Amino acid sequence: MIVFVFLALLQLKVPDAQQLVGAPAGKKLAGAELDQKTMELSQILRCPVCQGLSISDSPSIMAANMRDQVRDLLVQGYSQEQVLKYFEQSYGQFVLLKPKFQGVNTFVWLLPLGALLIGLAITLVKMNKLDAAPAAPAPEAPADDPYVARVRELVEK
Amino acid sequence: MNKTVLAIGILITAALVAVFFLVMGKDPGHIDSPLIGRPAPTFTLRAVGSGQPLNLEQLRGKPVVINFWATWCMPCYQEHPVLVQNARMLGDNVQFVGVVFNDTEDKIQQFLNARGSAYPTVIDEAGKTAIAYGVGGVPETFFVDKAGKIVAKYEGPMDGDTLQSYVAKVMQ
Numbered sequence: 304m305i306v307f308v309f310l311a312l313l314q315l316k317v318p319d320a321q322q323l324v325g326a327p328a329g330k331k332l333a334g335a336e337l338d339q340k341t342m343e344l345s346q347i348l349r350c351p352v353c354q355g356l357s358i359s360d361s362p363s364i365m366a367a368n369m370r371d372q373v374r375d376l377l378v379q380g381y382s383q384e385q386v387l388k389y390f391e392q393s394y395g396q397f398v399l400l401k402p403k404f405q406g407v408n409t410f411v412w413l414l415p416l417g418a419l420l421i422g423l424a425i426t427l428v429k430m431n432k433l434d435a436a437p438a439a440p441a442p443e444a445p446a447d448d449p450y451v452a453r454v455r456e457l458v459e460k
Numbered sequence: 461m462n463k464t465v466l467a468i469g470i471l472i473t474a475a476l477v478a479v480f481f482l483v484m485g486k487d488p489g490h491i492d493s494p495l496i497g498r499p500a501p502t503f504t505l506r507a508v509g510s511g512q513p514l515n516l517e518q519l520r521g522k523p524v525v526i527n528f529w530a531t532w533c534m535p536c537y538q539e540h541p542v543l544v545q546n547a548r549m550l551g552d553n554v555q556f557v558g559v560v561f562n563d564t565e566d567k568i569q570q571f572l573n574a575r576g577s578a579y580p581t582v583i584d585e586a587g588k589t590a591i592a593y594g595v596g597g598v599p600e601t602f603f604v605d606k607a608g609k610i611v612a613k614y615e616g617p618m619d620g621d622t623l624q625s626y627v628a629k630v631m632q
Contacts, residue, residue, distance in 0.1 A: 315513055317584070318501030351561035351596035365596075368587035375588075393594035396492040416487045421468060 320376055320385075321326050323392045329382030341374045344386055348373070357400055464619065493594055493613045500526070500604045501592040505582035508568050514557065516581050517608070523630035524604040525556045525623075528590055531567045533598040539617035546623050547578040554627055555579070561587040561598075603630045609618050 321327075332340055345359035350366040358366040358373075369390070376386045390398045402408040495501075504515040516524070527543055529536040545558040545560070556579035560568050565583060572581060584590055593602060601625050603612040611630050615620065 315506055316502075316504040316515075317586075317588035318503050322501065329505075351594075365587065365590075368562070368618070369591060371586060372588060372591050390591075392494060393592055395492055395594070397492075418472075423467065425468075 320379070320381060320389050324381065324385040324388045327380035327382070328385055329377075329380050331380040332377045332380050337374065340377050340383070341370065344373050344377075344383060345370050348387070348390055349394075349398050351394055351398065370427055493610070495594060495602075495610045496613060498610060499608050500524070500602065500610050501589070503582075503584075503589045503592075505584060505589065508560070508565055508572065508581045513566060514615050516557070519555050519557070520608050521606055522552070523554045523606055523627070525554060525627065525630075526559060526593070526600075526602040526604060527556065528559050528561065528584075528595045528600045529598050530560055530563045531571045532563065535617040536599045537575075539599050540571075542618055542620050542623055544576050544578045546620065546627070550627065553631070557582065559584050559589055561585075561590045561595075580583065601626070603627065605630045 330346050342359060348358045350358045350361035350363060350369070352363050352365045353361045356366075358369045367379060372406045373386055376389060383387070387399065396403060396408065402411050404412055488527035497607070500516060502516050504513045507514050516526075525543075525547075527539075529539070543556060543558075547554075550556075558579065560581060561584035563583070568581060568583070593600075599617055601614045601618060601623075602610055603614075605611050612626050614626055618626070
């Protein structure tokens with residue numbers, strides 16, 4: 304019976320990362336370096352069952368499974384790019400907390416820059432207009448203004 | 461007001477309103493699966509009860525309905541009878557497979573004993589198969605055609621009509 308169970312267990316196989324991202328292209332990580340890299344990647348992968356949380360910050364079981372998967376892939380020698388691609392192949396770009404500079408995502412990167420440039424352009428145009436406009440001459444008070452005459456009289460005393 | 465500034469203001473407002481209407485009405489929890497149209501990730505997992513390994517590749521040649529579920533998932537209770545009834549009705553024409561993750565075999569067996577079973581249920585021990593399929597929550601169901609390609613994905617519990625309309629897609 305034990306042999307039968309053991310043989311059955313040997314046949315078990317979860318989906319192979321190599322199918323999705325090719326052979327491992329990095330070095331096999333271990334120890335502190337593995338912990339550090341697992342943490343780094345977990346901070347940029349989105350938890351699919353949470354609201355805007357990374358798998359590093361989420362207490363959900365799904366996030367824990369994903370963190371374990373990140374760790375396993377790094378142990379096997381998959382590079383950072385391959386690990387991110389692995390999750391992207393399953394969940395799409397949704398899983399990346401930092402969107403890629405491609406397709407519709409390009410707007411996410413370019414819109415703030417565009418808004419800044421438009422703001423700068425408006426400011427510069429306004430400043431140029433102010434510089435180009437001739438300074439208005441100070442209005443002269445009429446010589447026979449009794450109010451001005453009285454002020455002059457008081458000042459000259 | 462300066463006409464240029466007014467035009468820019470209108471343009472930005474129009475863009476924001478357009479984005480708002482595009483996003484509004486979409487389920488924020490919905491994830492468009494990049495797996496649609498691609499080969500279903502293969503797996504060999506242990507079947508509940510028999511302990512026998514079930515290999516997805518061995519099912520190639522007939523449509524497969526892969527249902528991810530768990531005993532702690534309340535909507536799965538609602539969906540289970542629909543799956544069992546349709547699996548019995550479709551017989552050998554379509555193979556149903558239940559994949560349970562983050563659960564224990566005892567609880568799964570109790571669930572199946574109490575609510576019936578008409579197809580193999582396998583255990584995804586560390587949720588790795590669920591991750592490879594991009595599962596965000598349970599229940600989630602994938603429809604795989606005869607060639608082993610994922611044709612559609614459904615998130616949430618299905619009623620009979622929904623299930624049959626999706627099965628029709630893989631039967632074509």
